[in-house]
Each structure stands twice: as C-alpha cells, then as structure tokens.
Amino acid sequence: NAGVMQNPRHLVRRRGQEARLRCSPMKGHSHVYWYRQLPEEGLKFMVYLQKENIIDESGMPKERFSAEFPKEGPSILRIQQVVRGDSAAYFCASSPGIWDRKGYQPQHFGDGTRLSIL
Amino acid sequence: AQTVTQSQPEMSVQEAETVTLSCTYDTSESDYYLFWYKQPPSRQMILVIRQEAYKQQNATENRFSVNFQKAAKSFSLKISDSQLGDAAMYFCAYRDGTSYGKLTFGQGTILTVHP
Numbered sequence: 001n002a003g004v005m006q007n008p009r010h011l012v013r014r015r016g017q018e019a020r021l022r023c024s025p026m027k028g029h030s031h032v033y034w035y036r037q038l039p040e041e042g043l044k045f046m047v048y049l050q051k052e053n054i055i056d057e058s059g060m061p062k063e064r065f066s067a068e069f070p071k072e073g074p075s076i077l078r079i080q081q082v083v084r085g086d087s088a089a090y091f092c093a094s095s096p097g098i099w100d101r102k103g104y105q106p107q108h109f110g111d112g113t114r115l116s117i118l
Numbered sequence: 119a120q121t122v123t124q125s126q127p128e129m130s131v132q133e134a135e136t137v138t139l140s141c142t143y144d145t146s147e148s149d150y151y152l153f154w155y156k157q158p159p160s161r162q163m164i165l166v167i168r169q170e171a172y173k174q175q176n177a178t179e180n181r182f183s184v185n186f187q188k189a190a191k192s193f194s195l196k197i198s199d200s201q202l203g204d205a206a207m208y209f210c211a212y213r214d215g216t217s218y219g220k221l222t223f224g225q226g227t228i229l230t231v232h233p
Contacts, residue, residue: 033220042122042209042223043163055218089161095219107219109163 002027004094004110005074012116013082021077021113025094032075033107034067037089049075079115087117120145122212124224131200132232138185139195139227141210149215152186152193157226158206166208169193171215197229205231 005024013019025032030051035043036059045059049069060067064082069075079086093107121144131137143152154166169177169186176184181201185194197204210224 031219035221035223042124042225043221045220045222048218048220056220091163093163093221105219106165106168107221112161112163114161 004029004092004108006090006092006110006113008113009111010114010116012118014118015083016081019079019082019086019115021079021090021092021115022074023077023092023094023110024074025092026096026108029094029096029108031095031097032069033093033095034075034077035091035093037091037112039088043091046077082115082117084117087115089114120147120150120212120214120222122210122222122224124208124210124227126227127225128228128230130230130232131197133200133202135200136196136198137200137229139197139208139210139229141193141195141224143191143193143210143212145191145212145214147214147216151213151215152184153211153213153221154182154184154193154195155209155211155223156204156206157209163209167195200231202231202233205229 007022032049034046037043047060047067048056064080066078089112091112093109095105095107123142150171152169156164156166167179167182181198183196207226209226211221
C-alpha cells in the first residue's frame with residue numbers, strides 16, 4: 001500500500017507566480033490535512049478536507065491560499081501571487097477516518113513539498 | 119486554544135547513552151492524545167510513540183518511552199541506548215480527543231548523537 005504521495009518534492013517560483021502542491025492520500029483514505037513548516041519551526045495546521053468538502057480552514061491565510069479535494073484526483077493546495085514569506089515545507093497527511101474501534105485513526109504524512117520563492 | 123511547548127531547542131547525547139526530551143502542553147480538555155514525531159534530514163514525519171490521556175500507564179516502544187504527567191501537563195520522551203540513527207528533529211504533538219484529528223505541534227528539539 002503506497003504511502004501519502006506529495007509532488008513535486010521541490011518547487012521554485014518567482015514572486016507573483018502561482019504554486020500548486022499536490023497530495024495523493026493513501027488508498028482508502030478520505031481525510032486530508034495540510035500543514036506548513038516554516039524554517040526552524042514546527043508544523044502548523046492549515047486546512048482539513050474530506051472528499052469535496054472543506055471541513056476546517058482555520059489555519060489557512062485568508063488571502064491567496066485555497067485548497068480542494070475533488071471527488072477524483074489528488075488534493076491541491078494552491079497559493080496565488082506567491083511572496084517570499086510563503087517559502088516553507090508543506091506537508092500533507094491522510095487518514096481513513098477519525099475514529100475506529102481502537103479509539104482514533106492516526107494521520108500518515110507525506111514527505112512534504114519544499115517551496116522556494118525567488 | 120491548545121499550545122505545545124518544547125523548551126529545549128537542541129540536545130545532544132553520546133551513543134548508547136540515554137536522553138530525555140521535554141514537552142509541556144496546555145489544554146482545558148480531559149480527553150486528548152499526545153505524540154512524538156521524528157523528522158530526520160530527509161524531512162519525513164515518522165510517528166515514534168503515542169499516549170492516550172485516559173491511560174495511566176506510560177507508553178513504550180522498544181527504546182522509546184514517555185513520562186506522562188497529566189496533572190503537570192508534561193509529556194517527555196526518553197530514548198535509551200541512543201543510536202546514530204536517532205539523530206533528528208523531534209516534535210511533540212497534541213490532538214484533542216473529541217476533534218477530527220488536527221494536530222498541534224511544538225517547536226521541535228534537534229537531537230545530535232555523538233559516536
């Protein structure tokens with residue numbers, strides 16, 4: 001069973017361009033989380049999605065950032081008109097649900113996309 | 119809002135020795151989960167160990183164990199018989215027991231292992 005796949009691994013953009021980060025969850029997983037890791041910091045929650053629905057986007061900047069998880073295909077984190085401060089590692093995690101008989105279902109992380117803004 | 123604090127930006131240990139990484143958290147919830155994640159230079163996020171708040175017994179996974187002090191809101195990680203492969207950034211993380219799974223991470227502790 002393949003793990004969470006994120007691509008690209010590295011993405012370089014110039015200021016003002018758009019960045020699209022992709023996340024394919026593990027097979028059978030319908031819950032996706034995006035986190036951002038700024039240099040020398042821990043991961044910060046951005047958004048939680050289920051298929052075709054944004055459940056919680058409380059960690060997402062109000063402007064320029066959007067996320068989707070369509071019925072078919074990967075989840076996409078989109079950053080418009082990127083600025084230097086967007087440079088970070090962006091991690092996706094997935095889970096099959098929230099709870100199971102043992103209590104909770106842990107999140108499985110991808111290897112992240114490192115976004116560099118020139 | 120929940121917060122997680124790791125007060126040790128860096129720690130070092132000699133190979134085969136024991137090291138303890140500290141973590142404190144703040145929450146008003148009684149039901150929650152705590153985790154330690156390892157992030158090597160490859161940037162993978164690897165789950166090391168987890169603890170359910172309702173369990174009094176401290177979790178153990180091979181050389182890794184935790185000291186969970188619920189009243190003090192403390193959750194430290196002990197690594198015994200340290201190995202060179204243990205060198206990484208370690209993150210403490212919190213999850214509310216009633217929520218959908220959003221994790222709150224600490225700032226991380228860089229662990230160096232000396233041969």
